[in-house]
Amino acid sequence: MARNKQMDLLPRRLAYHIRCALCVSAMPLLVAPLSYADEQFNTSFIHGEDNVTLVKDLANGDDILPGRYPFDIYVNKKRVDHREIEFKKLQPNTQGTFCLSADEYREYGILVADTAGSRSCYDIVKAIPGSSMSWNAALQELDISVPQTHMEPLPQGMISPRVYENGINAAYVNYSFSGDHNRFSDNNNTRQGDYYFLSLNNGVNLGPLRFRNNSTLSKQPGEKEEWTPVSSWVETDIIPWRSRVQMGQSNTNNNVFDSFQFRGMQISSIPEMLPDSLRGYAPVVRGVANTNARVEVRQNGYTVYSTMVSPGPFALNDIYPSNLSGDLDVTVIEADGSRHSFSIPYSSVPNMLREGMWEYQVTAGKYHDGSSSYQPKFVQATVSHGTKYDLTPYGGLLLAENYRSGVVGVGTNFGEWGAASVDAAWSDTDLASGDNKRGASFRFLYSKSLNSLGTEFQLAGYRYSTSGYYDFSDAINERASWDNGLYHTQYYDQDNNQNGVPDWATNERKYYDTLRYNNKRQRVQISVNQHIAGASLYAVLSRQNYWGTSAYDRTVQTGISSSWKRINYGMFYQNSRSNYGYTDNSINFNLSIPFSVFDANRDMTASFSATHSKQSGDGFSTGLSGTLLDDNRMNYFLQTGHTENGGSTSLANLGYQGSYGNIEVGHSYNSNYQQTSLNVSGGIVAHSGGITLSQPLQNTFVLVEAKGAQGVRLENQPGAAIDTFGYAVQTSAMPYRHNRVSLRTSDIGNGLDIPLAAKDIVPTNRAIGKVVFETHLGQSLLIHSRLDTGDMPMIGANIFNGQGTSIGVVGTQGKAYVSGVESGEKLKMKWGDSADDACMMTVPQLPLIDTDKPGGYQEVTLTCSTK
Numbered sequence: 001m002a003r004n005k006q007m008d009l010l011p012r013r014l015a016y017h018i019r020c021a022l023c024v025s026a027m028p029l030l031v032a033p034l035s036y037a038d039e040q041f042n043t044s045f046i047h048g049e050d051n052v053t054l055v056k057d058l059a060n061g062d063d064i065l066p067g068r069y070p071f072d073i074y075v076n077k078k079r080v081d082h083r084e085i086e087f088k089k090l091q092p093n094t095q096g097t098f099c100l101s102a103d104e105y106r107e108y109g110i111l112v113a114d115t116a117g118s119r120s121c122y123d124i125v126k127a128i129p130g131s132s133m134s135w136n137a138a139l140q141e142l143d144i145s146v147p148q149t150h151m152e153p154l155p156q157g158m159i160s161p162r163v164y165e166n167g168i169n170a171a172y173v174n175y176s177f178s179g180d181h182n183r184f185s186d187n188n189n190t191r192q193g194d195y196y197f198l199s200l201n202n203g204v205n206l207g208p209l210r211f212r213n214n215s216t217l218s219k220q221p222g223e224k225e226e227w228t229p230v231s232s233w234v235e236t237d238i239i240p241w242r243s244r245v246q247m248g249q250s251n252t253n254n255n256v257f258d259s260f261q262f263r264g265m266q267i268s269s270i271p272e273m274l275p276d277s278l279r280g281y282a283p284v285v286r287g288v289a290n291t292n293a294r295v296e297v298r299q300n301g302y303t304v305y306s307t308m309v310s311p312g313p314f315a316l317n318d319i320y321p322s323n324l325s326g327d328l329d330v331t332v333i334e335a336d337g338s339r340h341s342f343s344i345p346y347s348s349v350p351n352m353l354r355e356g357m358w359e360y361q362v363t364a365g366k367y368h369d370g371s372s373s374y375q376p377k378f379v380q381a382t383v384s385h386g387t388k389y390d391l392t393p394y395g396g397l398l399l400a401e402n403y404r405s406g407v408v409g410v411g412t413n414f415g416e417w418g419a420a421s422v423d424a425a426w427s428d429t430d431l432a433s434g435d436n437k438r439g440a441s442f443r444f445l446y447s448k449s450l451n452s453l454g455t456e457f458q459l460a461g462y463r464y465s466t467s468g469y470y471d472f473s474d475a476i477n478e479r480a481s482w483d484n485g486l487y488h489t490q491y492y493d494q495d496n497n498q499n500g501v502p503d504w505a506t507n508e509r510k511y512y513d514t515l516r517y518n519n520k521r522q523r524v525q526i527s528v529n530q531h532i533a534g535a536s537l538y539a540v541l542s543r544q545n546y547w548g549t550s551a552y553d554r555t556v557q558t559g560i561s562s563s564w565k566r567i568n569y570g571m572f573y574q575n576s577r578s579n580y581g582y583t584d585n586s587i588n589f590n591l592s593i594p595f596s597v598f599d600a601n602r603d604m605t606a607s608f609s610a611t612h613s614k615q616s617g618d619g620f621s622t623g624l625s626g627t628l629l630d631d632n633r634m635n636y637f638l639q640t641g642h643t644e645n646g647g648s649t650s651l652a653n654l655g656y657q658g659s660y661g662n663i664e665v666g667h668s669y670n671s672n673y674q675q676t677s678l679n680v681s682g683g684i685v686a687h688s689g690g691i692t693l694s695q696p697l698q699n700t701f702v703l704v705e706a707k708g709a710q711g712v713r714l715e716n717q718p719g720a721a722i723d724t725f726g727y728a729v730q731t732s733a734m735p736y737r738h739n740r741v742s743l744r745t746s747d748i749g750n751g752l753d754i755p756l757a758a759k760d761i762v763p764t765n766r767a768i769g770k771v772v773f774e775t776h777l778g779q780s781l782l783i784h785s786r787l788d789t790g791d792m793p794m795i796g797a798n799i800f801n802g803q804g805t806s807i808g809v810v811g812t813q814g815k816a817y818v819s820g821v822e823s824g825e826k827l828k829m830k831w832g833d834s835a836d837d838a839c840m841m842t843v844p845q846l847p848l849i850d851t852d853k854p855g856g857y858q859e860v861t862l863t864c865s866t867k
Contacts, residue, residue, distance in 0.1 A: 066096065071135070071142045073108070076151070079738075079760075080108045081162040085142065088121070098135065098142055100124070108144075108160070109152040157275035159736060159762060161239050166208045167767035170687040174201040174697040178306055180294070180677035182221070184337065193221025195294075197306045201697075203766070208236045210766045216303065231261070237764055242273045244765070252363050256382040256396035256407050256423075258471055264365010269358065272765065273736050278354055285316040285328065285344065286557060288572055288588040290611055290619050290643055291335040292651045292668045292675065298329045308666065308677055310637055310653065311621050312590050312609045313559070313572050335668045335675045336646040340584050340615050342555045342576035344542065352411045352419060353386030360384075367400070367476055374480040376401035378472075394423070402430035403475045409443075420446040429470040431517075432482035439468030464522045467547045471520070478517045487517045518546035535562035551579035568592045586613035602627065609641075617644025631718035633657045647671055655679075657719035659728065660693035685729055685768070694729035695720060699766050702730040702741055706773040709754065712747040721747075735765040743773060753780055753819035776807070776820030779846050780857035785814040785829070787839060788865045797831035817857070822846075829864050839864035 066088050073081040089096045099121035102112045116122055125131050130147040179196030198217040203210065214230040233248025246266045252259050253268065285297060289309050295316065297305035305316065328344040353359060360383045366375045377400065384394030390413040398405040409423020425441045443463040465471075470478065481487045525542040537560045545552035554577045561570035572588045588611040594603040604626040611619050621641025628634040637653040651668030661682025668675045683697035689705065695717070706712060707726035714720045714730055722728045722743075733739040742758035753776040763769040785793055792814045799808040799816055802825055808818035810829070821827065823846045830838045841864040 069140070071098070071140045074141060074143045075108050075110065076145060076148075077143075079163055080160040083162075086121075097123075097133065107162075109154055110144075110146050111150045111152060159275065159738065161273075163762045164239065164736065164764050165761055165767060165769055166764055167205060167769045168687060168703065169206050170685060170703065170768045171204040172202070172683055172685045172697060172768065174203075174683045175199070176679075176681040176696065178294070178308060178677075178679045180308075180675055182335075182337065182673060182675050184673045186672065195219060195221060197303065199306075205766070205768050208764070210235050212766070218303065235766070237270065237273075238267075239273070239764075242270055243267055244270050249368060252380060253361055253382075255359065255361070255384060256394055256409070257380065257398060257405070257425075258473065260367060260473060261369045262363060262365045262378070263368045264363060266361065266363040266365075268361035268363075270765070271359065274357075278357065285330055286313070286559075286572075287330060287332055287342070288313050288574065288586060288611060289332055289334070290613070290616055290621075291641075291646070291649055292639075292653065292666055292677070293335060294333040294677075296331045296333065298331075308664070308679055310625075311623070311639055311641065311651075312607065313570065313588060334616070334646070335649065335651070336643075336670070336673055338616055338645065340576075340586070340613065341578070341582065342574065342584075343553050343578065344555065352390075352392045352413065352421075353384055355386045355388055357386040358383070367472075369476075372476050372480045374476055376403070376476070378403075382407075392421075398472060400472065400475075402479070403470070403472060404428040405472065411445075417448070419448075420444065425469070425471075427469050427471070427475075429468075429475045429478075432479040433485075437468040437470060439466040439470070441465035441469045441471070462522070462524045463520075465520055467519075467521075469519070474517075474519045478519070481517065518548050518551075521545050521547045533562075535560055546579065549579070553577065553579050566594050584613060584615045586611060586616075588612075607639075616646075619643035619646075621649075631657075631713070633719045646673075657695065659695070659719055659721045659723065662695055662719075683729065683731065687727075687768075687770075689727060690725055692723065692725070692727040692729055695731050697729070698732040700733045700735045700763050700769070702733050702739065702761060702763065702769040702771055704728045704730055704741060704743075704771050704773070706743060706754065706775050708775045708777040709743070709748075709752060709773070712752075712754075713744045715742040715744050715758075733761070733763050733767075733769060735763055735767065738762055739769075741771045751779065752777060755819075778820040778822050778825075779843075780819040781817070781821060781843070782857050782859045783808075783814075783816045783818060783841075784859070784861040785810065785816060785841065785864055786861075788863055788867070793829060793839075793864065794831040797829050800828045800830065802826060819857075836866070839866040841865065 066086075068084045068086050070082070070084050072079055073083070073085070086099045087096055088099055102116040102119045102122040105112050105122060105124060110124070110128075112122065112124075113127070116127065124144065124146070125133055128146060128150050131150070132145045133143070134145075135142045176199045177196065178198075179194070182193045182195070184191045184193075196217075196219050200213075200215045200217075202213040202215070205211075211234045213232040216228045216230060217225060218228070219225045231249040233246050233250050235244055235246040235250075237244050244267070246268075247264075249261065249263045250266060251261045252266070285295075287295070289295070289311050291311055293309055293311070295305070295307055295309055295314065296303055297316075307316070329341065330344065331339055331341045333339050360381075362381045364379045366377050368375055378398060379400075380396065380398045382394070382396035384392055386392050392411040393409070394411070395408040396406070405425060405427040407423055407425040409421060411419065411421030413419045422442070422444050425443070427437075427439060427441070429437045431437060441463060442465075443461065445461060478487070523542075523544040526540070528539045530537040537558075539556075539558040541554075541556050543552060543554045554575070556575040557573070559570060559572040561568070563569070569591045570589075572590075573586070575583075575585050577583045588609060590607065590609040592605050592607045594605045596603050604624060607623045607625065609621050609623075613619075619642060621639050623637060623639035623641075625635070625637040628636065633656060635655045638651075640648070640650040642648045647670050649668060649670040651666060653664060653666040655664035656662065661680065664677075664679040666675075666677040681696045683694040683701075685692045685694060685697075685703060687703055692703065694701075704714065704722070705727055706722050709722045709726065710724050712722045714728055717730060720728055720730070730739075730741055739761050740758060741761060743754060745754070745757050748754055748757075754773055755776070757773065759771045759773070761769045761771055783799075787793060793810045795810060795812060797810040798806045799810065799818055801807050801818075801821060807820060807827075808816045810816045810831075818827070821843050823843055825843045827841050827843065828838060829841065832838075841862040844860060844862075846858060846860075
């Protein structure tokens with residue numbers, strides 16, 4: 001007799017039987033060795049993570065035999081270590097316990113008396129009143145509970161380095177391809193242009209070593225392909241020092257000096273290893289696109305970011321600059337070829353440190369960026385230290401060919417008046433002209449949050465420099481632009497969109513020569529964010545001017561966004577000017593209204609936007625967007641609109657997030673041009689189990705193995721699922737933090753059992769972690785067993801499959817749940833060490849498994865033969 005039942009009922013049906021099986025062996029370490037060595041026991045036979053508590057009732061006490069076993073160690077519910085621990089009996093005829101030395105308890109933050117010395121098997125329960133020790137052999141967990149008065153005061157969220165994982169040996173390629181084909185017609189003349197940009201982030205991990213390479217391949221209309229090896233380096237963490245060593249091409253930080261790229265060697269402290277309670281800044285690039293536009297971000301001559309955006313306001317928060325400070329040059333390339341650009345003088349307020357904390361960096365090598373032909377050797381060292389009275393002094397020294405500089409400063413907290421830092425820098429520069437310049441630069445930084453008013457105010461940077469002061473990048477550029485007594489500068493004309501001819505069709509560049517190099521005079525950036533009555537307002541002002549000229553760079557941005565019921569609306573204003581004379585003013589209004597038609601649980605969004613720009617004129621558009629498929633893996637966007645210069649334009653975009661990567665296609669057209677675009681991104685991971693394709697990878701990620709679980713999806717990652725080879729990739733993980741990796745149990749169908757569908761991992765930086773889920777393929781059975789003598793089997797008897805792996809345990813009335821069995825398979829039941837303490841039973845012919853249905857089990861009645 002066989003009946004399909006939902007697996008959800010299993011815990012309730014078996015709870016009673018499991019609680020009765022107190023004498024059950026949970027794993028090899030819970031039982032005496034069996035008569036045949038090949039048999040292995042696995043106690044994770046309860047389906048579903050929520051039922052793990054049922055397993056915990058199986059065995060504590062004397063069920064573990066003396067020996068050494070790998071366990072996770074928890075102190076007051078926090079995992080602090082994973083290693084082999086010795087289990088022994090301290091006295092004959094007493095309950096056994098796990099042995100840890102007094103020094104090991106101290107390493108876990110427990111205050112052990114000095115009189116204990118380094119005792120190898122320290123009795124923590126006897127020594128510290130109120131403490132306790134318990135273990136769960138089924139899950140291999142040792143729980144130590146100690147009163148807080150006997151614990152060292154540790155920062156909130158502190159994670160023991162003992163649980164860090166360097167991950168597996170593997171290699172990967174992370175790729176992002178973006179391309180478009182443009183066709184432009186003007187006065188019976190037709191021009192065509194193709195653009196594409198391929199970014200490759202490659203890596204190889206060998207133990208604690210990380211080898212990395214970043215390269216790009218780009219093709220501009222009318223130009224040849226350009227392959228650029230952006231950077232290559234190897235790095236490893238020195239965890240006891242909370243530091244990292246890098247060799248190759250990388251960048252310095254901007255805690256004291258401005259950041260720049262180099263080739264050489266660097267050792268620096270790593271704040272990410274600290275808990276959040278003890279511890280950066282990356283710019284959000286905001287702007288407005290009038291059409292289906294491409295946004296390019298450049299820094300130091302490199303294109304560090306390129307993507308397609310839909311019409312309307314955009315905010316790019318996933319940019320990884322090559323430097324930690326320095327101008328970001330943002331260009332928005334509209335579908336009709338017109339451009340509007342602005343510059344973000346990007347820098348960050350040096351972080352104050354808590355009392356007793358140190359941050360440092362020492363770098364030696366050659367200056368190297370994407371544009372300068374002058375690459376001097378240099379040595380740079382910086383240090384900052386948190387002291388008493390909320391003061392953080394910091395400083396640094398930079399020595400290079402033809403350049404010397406030093407910085408001293410201090411940051412402090414004024415309490416309700418906010419926080420500020422001030423520093424002074426001195427430089428001594430040998431110019432290419434033969435002159436020597438000396439000068440000073442002073443910087444003041446201030447931030448204040450008015451929580452009661454919902455206001456955040458930040459003077460992110462004000463710097464004043466004397467005419468003789470050159471920062472390191474200025475000194476580099478001065479020598480690189482020197483040409484026979486003149487400073488030669490090349491720039492791209494942003495104001496050449498004449499008669500509707502797009503920039504990609506003209507590629508006009510301009511040059512100018514001067515007798516004086518215009519080094520920076522002062523720079524200011526002010527940022528204000530205000531939250532009021534459900535609305536969010538922000539304003540940003542940045543301005544930079546130079547010695548010897550009245551030209552300056554300026555960007556002003558302000559905006560408001562809010563909602564009424566489910567309707568969202570916002571307004572955005574931007575004014576930009578470059579020191580080459582390009583100016584633009586633009587204002588944009590947008591409105592979005594979600595609604596549902598065919599599916600009440602899935603919204604569509606109607607949008608409207610209107611814009612005015614000095615360069616592009618007036619325009620408006622209406623659009624419709626939404627998602628399709630489960631997990632919202634597919635998205636679409638339709639729009640039609642009109643601009644003063646470009647006329648009426650229509651476009652359609654369709655995107656898909658798949659397990660093997662992401663793809664987006666788009667097409668836009670009007671009477672003068674057509675544009676077809678393609679974006680493809682994803683990852684390729686090579687490991688000991690083969691090749692696994694994935695969605696785009698982040699710096700740290702996790703390879704997931706679940707053999708036979710094809711199609712089971714990962715939680716919290718739309719589109720990612722176990723492939724035919726039993727692998728998937730969780731593309732993002734936080735280094736030095738607990739990361740939960742879990743499978744979607746609703747995807748587990750008949751014929752597949754995954755006892756524990758969620759695990760935890762703490763990877764190091766840029767690690768390729770690995771999580772293996774145990775899977776059982778085959779039928780799941782609830783067996784009503786009886787011996788051929790007519791007697792009931794002994795409670796706690798183990799059931800083994802043909803491979804010698806324990807797959808179940810007998811409860812009361814001969815009932816046992818097993819998984820992963822097939823029709824005709826012979827199962828062995830054992831209840832002792834003797835060969836006579838065993839019997840065999842054969843699985844009958846079972847109905848075919850319907851894998852499309854949720855996981856369930858069959859009920860069968862079997863007789864176990866002792867002959």
